[in-house]
Amino acid sequence: MNKTVNQKAWFFVLPVLALVAFNAIIPLMTVVNYSLQETFGDNVFFWAGTQWFQDVLGSERFHAALGRQLLFTFTILVIEIPLGVAIALAMPRTGPWVSVCLVMMALPLLIPWNVVGAMWNIFALPDIGLLGHTLNALGWDYNFTRNPGDAWMTVILMDVWHWTSLVVLLAYAGLVSIPDAYYQAAKIDGARPWAIFRYIQLPKMKRVLTIAILLRFMDSFNIYTEPFVLTGGGPGNSTTLLSIDLVKVALGQFDLGPAAAMSLIYFLIILLFSWIFYAVMTRNEEW
Amino acid sequence: MRRATWLVPTLYIIFLMLPIYWLLNMSFKTTNEILGTFSLWPQRFTLENYITIFTDPTWYMGYVNSLIYVTINTLLSVSVALPAAYAFSRYSFIGDKHLFFWLLTNRMAPAAVFALPIFQLYSAVGLFDTHLAVALAHTLFNIPLAVWILEGFMSGVPKELDDTAYVDGYSFGRFFVRIFIPTIAAGIGVAAFFCFMFSWVELLLAKTLTAVEAKPIAATMTRTASTSGYELGLLAAAGSLTLVPGAVVVYFVRNYIAKGFALGRV
Amino acid sequence: MAKITLEHLRHSYMANPPTEADWALRRLDIVWDDGGAYALLGPSGCGKTTLLNIVSGLLKPTEGRVLFDDRDVTDLPPDQRQIAQVFQFPVIYDTMTVYGNLAFPLRNRNVPEKEVDQRVRQIADMLDLTGRLDSRASGLTADGKQKISLGRGLVRSDVNVIMFDEPLTVIDPHLKWVLRSKLKELHQEVGRTMIYVTHDQTEALTFADQVVVMNLGEVVQVGTPVELFERPEHTFVGHFIGSPGMNVLPCELANGGASIDGHRVAVANASALKQADGALEIGIRPEFVSFADEGLPVNVVKVSDAGRYRIVDTRLGDHSIKLLVSEGETVPSERAYLRFDPERTRVYCDSRVMT
Numbered sequence: 056m057n058k059t060v061n062q063k064a065w066f067f068v069l070p071v072l073a074l075v076a077f078n079a080i081i082p083l084m085t086v087v088n089y090s091l092q093e094t095f096g097d098n099v100f101f102w103a104g105t106q107w108f109q110d111v112l113g114s115e116r117f118h119a120a121l122g123r124q125l126l127f128t129f130t131i132l133v134i135e136i137p138l139g140v141a142i143a144l145a146m147p148r149t150g151p152w153v154s155v156c157l158v159m160m161a162l163p164l165l166i167p168w169n170v171v172g173a174m175w176n177i178f179a180l181p182d183i184g185l186l187g188h189t190l191n192a193l194g195w196d197y198n199f200t201r202n203p204g205d206a207w208m209t210v211i212l213m214d215v216w217h218w219t220s221l222v223v224l225l226a227y228a229g230l231v232s233i234p235d236a237y238y239q240a241a242k243i244d245g246a247r248p249w250a251i252f253r254y255i256q257l258p259k260m261k262r263v264l265t266i267a268i269l270l271r272f273m274d275s276f277n278i279y280t281e282p283f284v285l286t287g288g289g290p291g292n293s294t295t296l297l298s299i300d301l302v303k304v305a306l307g308q309f310d311l312g313p314a315a316a317m318s319l320i321y322f323l324i325i326l327l328f329s330w331i332f333y334a335v336m337t338r339n340e341e342w
Numbered sequence: 343m344r345r346a347t348w349l350v351p352t353l354y355i356i357f358l359m360l361p362i363y364w365l366l367n368m369s370f371k372t373t374n375e376i377l378g379t380f381s382l383w384p385q386r387f388t389l390e391n392y393i394t395i396f397t398d399p400t401w402y403m404g405y406v407n408s409l410i411y412v413t414i415n416t417l418l419s420v421s422v423a424l425p426a427a428y429a430f431s432r433y434s435f436i437g438d439k440h441l442f443f444w445l446l447t448n449r450m451a452p453a454a455v456f457a458l459p460i461f462q463l464y465s466a467v468g469l470f471d472t473h474l475a476v477a478l479a480h481t482l483f484n485i486p487l488a489v490w491i492l493e494g495f496m497s498g499v500p501k502e503l504d505d506t507a508y509v510d511g512y513s514f515g516r517f518f519v520r521i522f523i524p525t526i527a528a529g530i531g532v533a534a535f536f537c538f539m540f541s542w543v544e545l546l547l548a549k550t551l552t553a554v555e556a557k558p559i560a561a562t563m564t565r566t567a568s569t570s571g572y573e574l575g576l577l578a579a580a581g582s583l584t585l586v587p588g589a590v591v592v593y594f595v596r597n598y599i600a601k602g603f604a605l606g607r608v
Numbered sequence: 609m610a611k612i613t614l615e616h617l618r619h620s621y622m623a624n625p626p627t628e629a630d631w632a633l634r635r636l637d638i639v640w641d642d643g644g645a646y647a648l649l650g651p652s653g654c655g656k657t658t659l660l661n662i663v664s665g666l667l668k669p670t671e672g673r674v675l676f677d678d679r680d681v682t683d684l685p686p687d688q689r690q691i692a693q694v695f696q697f698p699v700i701y702d703t704m705t706v707y708g709n710l711a712f713p714l715r716n717r718n719v720p721e722k723e724v725d726q727r728v729r730q731i732a733d734m735l736d737l738t739g740r741l742d743s744r745a746s747g748l749t750a751d752g753k754q755k756i757s758l759g760r761g762l763v764r765s766d767v768n769v770i771m772f773d774e775p776l777t778v779i780d781p782h783l784k785w786v787l788r789s790k791l792k793e794l795h796q797e798v799g800r801t802m803i804y805v806t807h808d809q810t811e812a813l814t815f816a817d818q819v820v821v822m823n824l825g826e827v828v829q830v831g832t833p834v835e836l837f838e839r840p841e842h843t844f845v846g847h848f849i850g851s852p853g854m855n856v857l858p859c860e861l862a863n864g865g866a867s868i869d870g871h872r873v874a875v876a877n878a879s880a881l882k883q884a885d886g887a888l889e890i891g892i893r894p895e896f897v898s899f900a901d902e903g904l905p906v907n908v909v910k911v912s913d914a915g916r917y918r919i920v921d922t923r924l925g926d927h928s929i930k931l932l933v934s935e936g937e938t939v940p941s942e943r944a945y946l947r948f949d950p951e952r953t954r955v956y957c958d959s960r961v962m963t
Contacts, residue, residue, distance in 0.1 A: 058434040067429035068441065070422040071485055078482040079448050082459030089459075145350035154596045158589075159355045161596075162362070165588025167560040169545045170581040177368060177574065178361040185364045188380050216358065223354075239666050240699040244760060245687040245716035254701045254712075277452040280545050298454035305458050318455035325450050 089315035107316035117317065119292065120300040121324075127296055128275045131214045135271060136264070138215070139222025143230055144256070146223070157227075160220040172284025175213040179285075199286065203293035210282045210294050217281065218271060225267040229260035269329060276325050297321055362585070368578035376574045391579035401580065404559030407473065408542065409587065411556065414477035416537040419484040420492075420530060426485075427492035428518070432501065442493075445486040453546040456482070461550045475551045476558070480541045487540065488533040495529025528598055535595045542588060559584060610676040610768045612640040612663065612801065617672035619658055632658045634825040636672070640769075640803065645795045647816035648805045651848070655825040656805045660771055663803065665689045676768055689768065692761025696774045698753030702746040706737055709745045710759045717764075727763045734794065735759050750778045751787055758791075762798065769801040776811060788814060809849050821845050837893075838952070843959045846891050852919060855897070857927050859890045859955065866890060866955050869925050871904050874950035877962050886958035892948045894919065897931035899940060900947035904929075911939055922946065 090107055111117050146156055163171070181187035181198045186209075190197040199209040233255065241251050279298035282288070288295035288303070295303070301321065305314035368376055369391055370384040379385065395401040429435070430442055460479055461470070469475040503525065507517040523530070549561040563580050617636040625631055633655045640646055648656040661667040663674060665686040674682045681689050701709050710728045719727075732738045735755045740748065745756055754775055761770045772791075776784050792815060795802050804815050812819050813833040821829045821836065821844070828842040829835075840846035846854030859866045859873070861884055866875050873890060875881075906922040906929060917932045920939055929946060933939055955962050 058432060060435065061433040062435050064429035064433035064435040064438075067425035071426040071445070071489060072441075074418075074422060074478070074481050075445060075448055075485055077463075078456075078460065078479060079451065081463055082456045085459035085462065086455065142350055142354050145347040147348070147351075156351050156355065158592055158596050159358060160351075161592045162585070162589060163358055165539055165542065165585070165592055167543045167545055167558075167584050169560045169563065170584050173563065173577060173581055174361050174365045177578065178364045183376055183380060183574075185360065185382075216361065219354075220358070234697065234699075236695040236697060236699050239661075239664075239686070240693065240695060240757070240760075242666070242686045243664065243691065243693055244713040246712070247716065250712075250716065254703060258701075258703045273450040277450070277454070279452075279454050298452055301452075301454045302457070305454075311458075314458070318452075321452060322450075322455055325452070326447060329447075329450060 086315045086318050089311045090319055092312060107312045108320065111313055111316045111320060116300070117320075120295055120297050123293075123295065124276065124297040127211070127214075127278075128272060130211055131218070131275050132268065132271055134211070134215050135219045135222050136268060139219050139267065140226045140260070140264070142219070142223045143226035144252070146227055148231060157224070160223055163217050163220055166217075168280035169284045171213065171217055172281040175209065175216070175281075176285050179209050201290055203290055206286050206290060206294050210285060213281060213285060214275065214278070218274070221270065222267045225263040226260055229263035230256060233259045265333075269332065272332065273325060273329060276321075276328075365578050366582050368574060369582045371575055371578075373573055373575040376578075388575075391575045392583075394576060395579055395583065401559075401562060404557060404562035404580075405583065407552075407556050408548075408558040408560070411473040411476040411480070411548070411558070412538055412541045414473060415480045415484060415541040416534050418477060419481050419488045419537045420534050422481075423485055423488035423492055423533065424523070424530075425518075427489045427496055428522070430489065430493045431496035432504070442489075445489055449483050449486045449490075451482065453544065457546055457550045460547060464551055470551060471553045471555045473556045476548045476556060477541075479547045479551055480544060482547075483544075484537040484540055487536055491533045491536060492526070492529055495526045495532070499525055531595055532598045535591060535598070538591055539588070610679075610801070611642050612638075612769060613673075613675040614638045614659075614663070615673040615675065617659070617662065617669050617674070619655075619662060619667065619669045619671075631670075631825055633662075633669070636827060638820060638827065638830070640801060643799050643801055645792070645815060645817050646801075646803045647812035647819045648803060648822060649807070649809060649812040649819050649848075650822035651807055654822045656807075656822050657773060659822070660693075660773055660803065660805050663769070664691050664693050664771055690764070690766045692758075692764065692767045692770045694754060694757045694761065694770070694772045694775045696777045698750055698757055698778065700745040700748075700753050700756050702744075704745055705742055706732070706745050706748070706756060707741040709756050710737075710741075710763055713760050713764055727765070731759050731762045734762070734797065735790075751780070751783045754779065754787065755790075758794075762794070762800075767800060769803060772802065772804045772806075774806050775804075776806075776808075784811075791815060809851075813849070821848065823848075839954075839961075840891065841961045843889060843891055843956050846893065850893060850895075852894055852930050854891045854893045855929050856956070857890045857892075857924075857929065859888050861888065868904065868927070871924075873904070873948055873953060875953045875955050876951050877954050880962040881955060884955075884957055884962065889956045889959070890948075890953060891956050891961075892953045894930040894932045896949040896952035897929065898947050898949075899931075899933070899937075900945050903945040903947045906944055906946055908940060908942055908944055 091105075147153055166174070176184075178184045179186045179199055181191050181200075187197055187199070196202075197205050199205040237255050237259075238251070241255055246254070277298060278296060279302065282294055282296060283299050283302075286294045288299045292300075301314060301317055304317060305311065367383060370387050370389070372386065372388055372390065375381075375384070375386060430438060464470050464475045464479070469478070499522075503521070504517065507521050508514075512521065545558070545560045548558045552558065552561065559580065563577055614636055617633055618631060619633040620631045622630050628634065636659065648659060650656050658667065662669050665681070665684055665688075669682065672682075673680055676689065701712060704712065707728060710731060711724050714724045714727060728741075729738070732741055735758065737752070737755060737759065740752070745753065748756070758770070758772075758775075761767055776787060779787055788811060791802075791804075795815075802815075804812065806812050813836070816833070818830065818832060819836055820827055821842075823842075823844045829840065829845045831839075831841075836845055836849050840849070840854060843854070843856045846856065857868050859868045861867075861881060862870075862872070864881065865878060866873050866881065866888070868890060875890065904924055906924045908920060908922050909928075910921040912919045912921075917934050918939070920931050920933050922929050922931070922944065924946075931946065
């Protein structure tokens, strides 16, 4: 669409700008401020330069949390994206079941995050939870509060439960927007289901899948409440993802400087990854 | 093979419903029964947990508080996002692309990063423990989202509509309210839905910014869990009740949810 | 290559259509000979796309049969019917090159790569796409994309019929006639049966040897462009084809002849009038009406210039009669008399011509 050049349009954007700036820029400045100073309490600050950044970047603990975070994000993307696409492909396109499917699938997205954590906690507890009890009855010594492997599996399963629907909804929106003529032409051209997927559905879903991957990437990097309520980051530090670690440092130990430096590094990592991903996905509009 | 495709969504929905079922199941049990026996459905069905919640103000006020700030946030986010989205979809101005991208980066900001400074900020301006504080803080991620969705919908409306209205003698304000807003009503619905959703499910900021007066239901739950022992039945009932607003809202917008994100531009 | 026979076709999108109006196709019997150029012409919603989809196999008719030569293909899916279709909006595989698009139907049928290459190049040459073979199909303009859709049909040597569903809808006006004459040229070159669906009379009349005019789920006339123009069998055809359309005036029987508001009018099918049973109308094209010294007394209401001729709007009582007057000829200012060419004037009974 041809847009009119109009500098007065800034006035339309002003309220948004004011609100977001109030919430984003002032706190961000505070964080930057903390990250560069040392405090011994009583609001007395000393210039610390890049000390905190060096400390954080060099610390074992940060590396470990970042490693866990990357593994977590990678795992859930690898599971949720293909699964979401597969489910969207199998969903009916018309008829009364469409609404039923959409409403049921959207439900997990609308549950407060700590309730999601709490729900999975009581669902997975080995003694009283359906999942934990069943697994143990089947002979698997499952206990997510004791066994790091089980804890990981549960956190991942919870995220798949919580967020795959978002991918399904997006992929489904992409699929239903494909005009019938494409399927008809493919039929006439004798294309098999795989060819239809590869040459029609996948290219048409590219845009929504880009959004899905971006959102899932960003949100999984930001995840805090659900795993915190489910496992508290444990056992040990086994499920302590970046956000959980950050809050432990900031509120638990009240180490404002390192916490602030960590926040900034963390935020920059998200920005960087998102930007790279976005640039790669949109570099040539044809995939 | 085509005949079996219904199986995939069905299995998925069963998987989705299992934890929810378990939560509901527990909400109808007494805490003693939950801890004492393992059963697939309540052996001694009780509504006691729900009665406690609906009679104790510290519980039910949690719902009221949550609904208040979610509503304020939704109204606020959508109403300021409307003119901004219009500007992005219709005009080009200095810095428009950068501004749009900057807005979106705020959608990526980890709440954990902002929790502490936002707490200090709202304490400093005297808004701590008010509904408005949570509503304002949630605009951080909801406004970018609303702008993004609305911009997508608005770009789908031909610019000729605007021009025709001006030719017909409409002033900008009258055109915007009388013609444009009704035209993109579906988009507003979708944006409002997503604002509602993300404000309703967020806890970290909401919990950080409140103490007593505006404490959200979700925070009430976590505190109850730690103070009055492990009241599982009560917790399950409170959790089950948090599903209700979401379920109601999603039912109303079921035909639009899928469309909402698909129309936004990347 | 095959002759296409549509036998007693009826189709409805409902399971149990309660009324006649719920049938998208009411009753159809058509035979299309091998190698012909046909057009299906009719307004939106007349059932022409439904009919097309039944021929291609995308829809299964509620009743009736589709025969290719003598083979009943009613139950065959599209990929087993050896047909090709060009849709209203260009359907191309965005991620493939032009070459890949053209090769796609052949590769799906496991044609040896050498033959694929040869066919693709040959067809690309015919469609003037040779220079673009290696560019991405998504980068082409709408007319280029439509050529690719057509090309995917042409590459296959087994195609019985190529069908076009309003293929020029999204093409720029100045390119429409280029593509149209290209189509005509291709038809003569490859000799395949082509069926062209459109609501545009110019497209139908210039492309086809034989035009099927449809309205409300029924065929109202099948004929050559000249027949449709000179001898419309249905007032709808008269209206729909020609610009301006045929004048249709209610008439009554008087002394074995037809008259309008008491004015006697000579008609070509006077002998058939005896069997008249229903609403009678007289149809006469504006081209065959002229001013005369005596005849139907009318008032001239409006004269509009249409280039080489002028369209004159006149009133006879409450009825409007249009006529064409060539440049140079004078138009009476108010009162005038009209003459209808008796050879071209016909009486219609319940909209159908009387015979």
